[in-house]
Amino acid sequence: MLRRVCPGGTAVKLQGMTNRLAGSTSPYLRQHAENPVDWFEWGEEAFAEARRRDVPILLSVGYSACHWCHVMAHESFEDDAVAALMNEHFVSVKVDREERPDIDAVYMDATTAMTGHGGWPMTCLLTPDGAPFYCGTYFPRDHFGRLLQAIAQAWAADRGEVVAAGQRVVDALTQQSAALTGGTALPSTDELDQAAATLVGQFDREHGGFGGAPKFPPSMVLEFLLRASARNRDDELTTVADRTFDAMARGGMYDQLAGGFARYSVDAAWVVPHFEKMLYDNALLLRSYLHWWRVSGSGLAERVARETADFLLRDLRTPQGGFAAALDADTDGVEGLTYAWTPAQLAEVLGPADADRAAEVFGVTADGTFEHGSSTLQLPVDVDPAVRDDLRTRLFAARSTRPQPARDDKVVTAWNGLAVAALAEAGVLFDERRYLDAALACGHLLLDVHRVDGRLRRASRDGLVGDAMGVAEDYGDLAEGLLALHQATADAQWLAAAGELLDIALDRFAADDGGFHDTADDAEQLMRRPRDPTDNATPAGSSAVAAALLTHAALTGSTRHRSAGERALAVVGEVAVRQPRFFGWSLAAAEGVAAGPVQVAIVGEPGGGPLQETAWRLRPPGAVVVSGEPDAPGQPLLADRPLVSGGAAAYVCRGMVCDLPVTTVADLERTLRATR
Known part of the structure; x- marks a missing residue:
């Protein structure tokens, strides 16, 4: 890489050359490889250079599917004059928040503390x-x-005050981080009901969901509500969940042609999405819609779950068997270019008569619901499935000829773990082998490539693993996926691998109060050790590990894992009850504790059968199911559970107390319904 040095000692890119980011494993960083900014990746080289030159660090954090990240890049980082200022007065560091969530978390806390809000692109000036x-x-x-x-100018003229201000921020954030922990007891069933009642009070009865615009898909909160309503048979909770699932599936945030969900709706009515599609959203929502379908029997839930699983396999799967992180919000720099339709565009594809019908079916108006007279596609009411499928197929084929959004094809451990769990369940519930095969292939990739010397790495690309170490959510979410694979296949290797990951989490990530830090005890030391217990776009590292510990305990009977999971939930129990919208995964896991756990062991149905199908369809929320041969090696749930009169049998236990085995579907149905 050819460089020349300015009088100030900074390196600048020659015309047609690239900066240090050209060799990055992150697609987001590679997007900035031809900027005139002399970017560094995060690391000691950058900080050593800042100390040598005695200048501040300019930290820029974003991700590849972020619209405003692209805007700032085009406006500023591709501008020679702005780049000259950056190169002369700063050492500039570019970070992919998805690859380094620890760095993002620490400096996002600082950004929020200083400005009252956060988001990306994030720009921080550091000593x-x-x-x-x-x-x-x-x-x-x-x-x-x-x-x-x-x-x-401030750095040159008033260095002491600048440095002191930085230290005050660090001190304040250290004190603030303790405010969300400190609980000592698991939420009681009364407190779980209180949390659910709070959510009912925050429910948007007109549009579904919670709060106003922008409106994000509350997948983890919905999981909690499904479990809470199953426990106490509360019709109001069921209504909240049903209305929200229905509204999201019918709105423009759901891709009515290709399946899959966009990141969020910019309005309160789910009409106009922010068009990026994230793997983690779709994995979480696929699993949530599966669970909604199980408890409701909704045809809409089944269709959306199938279409979302198909979207994952078609549009996000990588050649190595993993799943790409995201599809971009923009196409050729324009939001919605791929997805929005005008009446004239419908007519061009479908002809006048069918175009009018499509406009009615999908809510396309003359004035438009989006920009420049175009509309996002919705499904306000049900129509004849044959009509819908015909229109959908023809429009999707035409849309596929349009320019398509870029794909961030890095494979993130945690998000792929969530996808493994969702697809494994979908494969069993829908008897769809290709979903299960995709989950199995991804599980093998994550263990074979992302596990290095027994420890997880955060991400890979094109089969090559990156240097960034795994964080707590990687261990928890991957363990969750492996435990789902174990239940789907009765293969002991997945249970063993999950146990190994959880043991590392207990050894390396545990906090003194029973919760979990986001980074390992031997990870790179940042200005403070990040620990965010809130469930935001994805499960928090602490709640991901806690939930996986409890599932592992239910499958193995391990009191050590159960106690560790319960302690982690207790640490956030008090604040979770007060602020349930930000602790959905923790509250769902706490509901699992309140339920028992429920364990279903089926023996004598190799390869599946009617008892297994019934158990998966009617399992109470949070229950575990394993089907295999009696006393199968490495599968504690099948130990000491013999056949009955030489035939298949199902054993149902709750809270470590077991019912007599049953041998018919009717008896198993009655037993499972009695435990819900």
């Missing part, structure tokens, strides 16, 4: 020791240029 002293999100080009000049 050469990593302490933030100025933070923000998106800055327009002219504002950004003035900011750089002002920061450079």
